Amino acid sequence: MDVLIIGGGIIGSSIAFELAKRGARVVVIERGELAQEASSAAAGMLGAHSEFATDHPIIPLALASQALFPSVIAELQELTNITVGWNEAGMLKMATTSEEYSELTKHYEFWRRIQPQHVRWLTSDEVTQLEPHVRSEYGAMYTIDQQVDAKQLSLAFARAAMAKGTKFLPYTEAYDFIVEQERVVGVKTTSGSLYAKRIIIACGAWTPMLAEKLRLSLHMYPVKGECVSVMTETPLLQATVFAKNGCYIVPKANNRLVIGASAIAHSFTKNVQTCSVHQLLTRAMQIVPAIAHCTFEKTWAGIRPQTKDGNPYIGAHPQYSNVFVVTGHYRNGILLSAITGRCVGDMLEGKEVPFDMTPFSLTRKGGAHALHH
Template structure:
């Protein structure tokens, strides 16, 4: 411990991506807490790399970047077993995730207005809908199966015939047989959302320690008391872990437990600026496509476990390009402006990790948001605020608590628990 002992905060948030920034914004709204946010920009930051889709239903039924992942897994399975490709089944997440995603989604119109009116920042919320574009009977079966799985949301979906799709989206391949539209799935500009939360938080009095690295966590017994950074020591009552793909290292320092959060690489392609060619966001079984507020068309995304590697690789890019060109043939004659890769903070069950850690005081998880961090940042910020203040929560977060990993009886989890004990004694 060194300098700046006078820097004592109620809360230090580690991580200034969209989750950390949202927590900072929601916690600072009442301006009654001393809050610091510490962020170091690392290559692969998922919030900046994201597509910015608010595809609450789409992502919950495995569309968006999920679809490519499961598509590939199915193919790999077929390859391995030598069987013909089985028809794809939608990867539908449990009800509690729907609730989480839909509640968050519903917050954006208000949040957009609020951040514009109160803080002068615009994260470019656009009502777009998300169309699942179908090319053949298998795609139709997939869509039917999605609809079967979400009986409660039937008013939020609509079927478009080939003609209706052609009229609505004239640049989409005319050979498509139609689309299934999710009417409440929209989009934002992801990095503007991130910066909007940060700017709102700053105006609310949050101290931003940007370009600052967390070096270690100070504890007294089993309580976190501060963060040692390259800008000095920052004391706190509570530490919030919003470190995205780097959350495991941070939790290890703070609690002795390495959270099961790991980077999941996604490559993205961006076109040159184009006049409006898409009314809505689009997902096929090959890729998703969204035209952003500045006219660029964004195509995503791969799902790869390659550690912290963020390089672009040709075979994967070609797959995305083929998927995009198939859906919007005119793209073939247009230009790719740039490509990049981001690192989603993945977890074994794809759900975020929220709330306290057993046996540790002054520590809250807000991490592991995998491929829906932009979408679920709003509810996450609100839940963490309510949790911190002991207010009733908008929803039960039990399924998202770290404890869920302890319920399993495999040895690894038990070992993790033991490691925790040792740290506490030390």
């Protein structure tokens, strides 16, 4: 095969789709089922404007990826007939305290300078007109940020990659690499050895364990995010609501609201704590009081991959040039999925990537990676 991808989440699947479209023979291995872990746990916000309030290396990628989604989703749907829950109602970024209001106004001013056509400030009365069930004492910043069903989008990337010839091997775990004459030629898996010209490690928070097999220490850590969902008799929201205190409320199909998310660092456990549920619902009811009368549906948790400096790793191994590491997208894996596939495709083809990828290099200054012997 040309390329072996370790990891069947949204990042691995988007890369597989892009490479398959370019004619590569691709195999994806996944230790569990496709589109699991953080890819299925995410709320699906494409928050290019809501996530960043100051200059950040991810912003050019985030804006480019967000702009790609309408055409990408149309392409995926044509190939797979999977509906991904595309919602263009926008997002309300809100403050719930005076301190948050000060931060939010700076956030708004930052984007007003860069993309004034994509953000606007709403007074409390304007918020009420737009979203009658939202309590807004301080007003809000409205952005064009969309949202999707994260699991369905992940599955759509995978199924579209299959339609283009990619082979997926679920329940196949990689545990070591095959190195011959200072080159990685294959991967040892629970289903036997697999050989490929190029190997991409894209298994989220579990990437560091495999990278260590190639003497590469990545300064990453898992962050557990817990979520709650409730059902309403009638729709309460059209737009996504995202408070500066970290609470978000995302309206989904069939009058379902997803409320998230906690952020518990250095945890691989996926249990949901009672205190987290209490905190999430309390914050949500502060913003949308009618949630108090909704029907509780379920809770879940996902493990998100975070890096020490907050930037993902997207690039070649410093010693083995045919091995690429693509991970560490943290809360932006869904948003960055479309552009990540294209960037990695360009890298593997030796083309110039139309972005500054230095901040995402495995050897970046301050990236806190270590190659050891």
